Amino acid sequence: MHASRILGTAATLLLTAVVLTACAGSPEAAPEETAPEAAPTTAAPEPTSTAEPEPTSTEDPTCETLIAATVVAEFEGVGWTAQESPLYIGSTEIEDGLQCMWADFEGPAGDHGMMFGWAPLEESKAGDVQDELISQGWVREESADGVYITESPDTVIAPDDEGYGMTYHFTDGEVTFAGTKQGLLLIEWPKA
Known part of the structure; x- marks a missing residue:
């Protein structure tokens, strides 16, 4: 009985490792990582915009x-x-x-x-x-x-x-x- 419990536990651990590995390599994780990168790119041009200083310098x-x-x-x-x-x-x-x-x-x-x-x-x-x-x-x-x-x-x-x-x-x-x-x-x- 001891051996069957060890085998059952090992099988559960192996199945968990396979599921985690499969999830980690899934293509769904990649878009989540790239989405935050896209947001700063959109926001970055706003602070570097020279629209505000121009009216001051042309006055x-x-x-x-x-x-x-x-x-x-x-x-x-x-x-x-x-x-x-x-x-x-x-x-x-x-x-x-x-x-x-x-x-x-x-x-x-x-x-x-x-x-x-x-x-x-x-x-x-x-x-x-x-x-x-x-x-x-x-x-x-x-x-x-x-x-x-x-x-x-x-x-x-x-x-x-x-x-x-x-x-x-x-x-x-x-x-x-x-x-x-x-x-x-x-x-x-x-x-x-």
């Missing part, structure tokens, strides 16, 4: 969007407002350019204020306006992130900590401007 800048919102809040907190005007480089008005002067225009006249500017700029035109500035005594500095043209140290009225006054920063396809070279760091246009 025209304003004095309030050209610089960081925190900087705008600080300026407004001390009573400053912005006056918008076209951006000029030397004698050339830059098409689609913007220049902003932030100051307290309601208060007494003074020398407190900050200027910022931005414009799209073709490389051929960039070379022409740079040449004009240099002919007027401005100084050219090349760096890994573009070309800086800054007013002559002899004529700077309100320099930054490094001695720079009004400065243009020319990069591929655009130009930024600030009342000091350090002021360029406050410009956040185009928005990412």
